[in-house]
Amino acid sequence: MSSSSRETIFTNLRAALPESSPLPDLPPSGPWQTFDDPFARFCEVLGTVGGDCQRVATIAEANDQLAKIEPYQAAKVKVSVVDGLGDSTIDINAIEDPHDLENVDYAVLRGHFGVAENGAIWVTDDTLKHRVLYFVPQHISLVIPASQIVNNMHEAYDRIEVGKHAFAGFISGPSKTADIEQSLVIGAHGARSLTVFAVDEL
Amino acid sequence: MSHPTLAKGFVNNKPRAQWHDKALWFVREKRDRMAHGVPEWEELRQQASAIKIHTMSQLPNYLEQFEKNAKALGVHVHWAIDGDEHNRIVHEILQQHNVKRVVKSKSMLTEECHLNPFLEKNGYEVVDTDLGERIVQLRNEPPSHIVLPAIHIKKEEVGECFHEHLGTEKGASDPNYLTEAARNHLRERFCSADAGITGVNFALAETGGFVVCTNEGNADLGVSLPKLHIACMGIEKLLPRASDLAVFLRLLARSATGQPITTYSSHFHGPREGSEMHIVLVDNGRSGILQSPEFRRSLNCIRCGACMNTCPVYRRSGGHSYESAVPGPIGSILTPLKTPESHSSLPFACSLCGSCTDVCPVKIDLHHQLLAMRGFLDRKKLLGMSKKLSMKFVSGLLSHKWMYTTAGSAARTALRWLPRFAVYNPLNGWGKQRELPEPPKSSFRDQYAAHKKQSGDKS
């Protein structure tokens, strides 16, 4: 790397800067879209992007529902980081190399909250040792408290601390592509299905 | 080669050009439905535009802030003046880590810098992992669209390509089947890669982190297995604050593909435990563009592709006719700014209909810039006589209201009475494939006046 390139770029940038203009204020309450029933909206939008939302009273109830999910029944290698929900056939904390997780069929993971306007769920890497588990399993479930649904992305960013985690992100539905003649295909590289358990008592 | 020459083959294949046109219009319509579903859409565009204009006016400060914060997160930060230096830097990092196999997720910047051929020449296996990008890579051609790289390819052709390279059944063209084959093929590559390269959608000055958006999850898979993540970004990708992401993530996917948000919007802040993260910041002409009051707003582009989906010329001529990593209206500004000699025909691949400006989520005045670009090239003496004459005509027409009104009514009469050869002659390149619409008997202005009279001026 040459430090001179850095200097040249900065010199060029400062050579004729545009007149300064103000940075707009973005109040999280803004003039932004809200919904009468954010939870209903969340489930509806999640459905349109290929996900499925199940509202349950307790983790035990979620466990009963999970047992009915076909890909879960068929899964050989399973991981769960949520106590009382599903089983783990491997101990992810004993695994050092994420490549050892290539064959996970089903993972049950934690999300923090959902966003009504786009069906997205905020996830962070402090809830599990290997972030690849959001992407490599054939199918995943995310568990969120049913009460934690915000209306829109402004409210979402108002409640998260961006930069606190080496990895964090929004996940909205299963992996998908429309690169072949615009036909939507679910399961491009990541999860082939996403089931969200919105739990009342969590 | 000029745009009309390059577009000829595409345009002459009428059914195919129509199919392409329709496919993109379908995406444009999805975008409209999404935009209409957000009552404050125009407010969002306004905010996005203001945030970008502000950021550009303080770009060096924000870049310094970003660099400082990224370093504090343990990220290695590199600066490249142009594409060659960018490629050299990436190469050095790969060498230091003894990398042989690289997986890459979609990045228009690495496309712009021609990173793939450079790395391949140096003995690396580089696999593009976005499905569309993988298809064009296997076919040995560049992407034809910045968001939909394989939009010009039919499923039967994907089938043939996969039959040859991935051993799928001959004649198979079912997108589900083909995607499954690509999934299995690329899984292998993900799992054996020594490094992952990604682009950057947004970088945050406030935190030193960056956001990558995909639907397939390929960027995430590509960087969460190997021990090396290299992120390559243009210096214009910055946003001041994390909360600005709310505005941009609401606009990006809705404008691009008509989705409420991409499936994965991943926020990276520093390396994974036991691995390394590098960011390469690339100028490659951007600081020059920033100095130009006429064209600097083109740097606000967030690469959503909406302007191409809506552009009547792009839809009918195909992305390859632009001979540029970024085609369509925005490409017709950015590319001639960099290489005016070889791309002087691009701003004329435009009917000045203004549809691109209407859909642009960051409110770039695209069709005004396209017109200004014609003047820019003229001042550089890069235009032939026919282009100059038509330019004089258009700018004269637009600057006199009475002439515009008269020309409109003259055209309505002329279109009805002129023999076909006057409209579809070799001088009018865009008449070639398009029949002009039936001209209305009276203009909108006349109709509006008549309507007002009828309804007794109630409206």
Ligand code: SF4
């Ligand atoms: S110019 Fe505007 S519409 Fe075109 S790709 Fe860039 S952001 Fe999208």
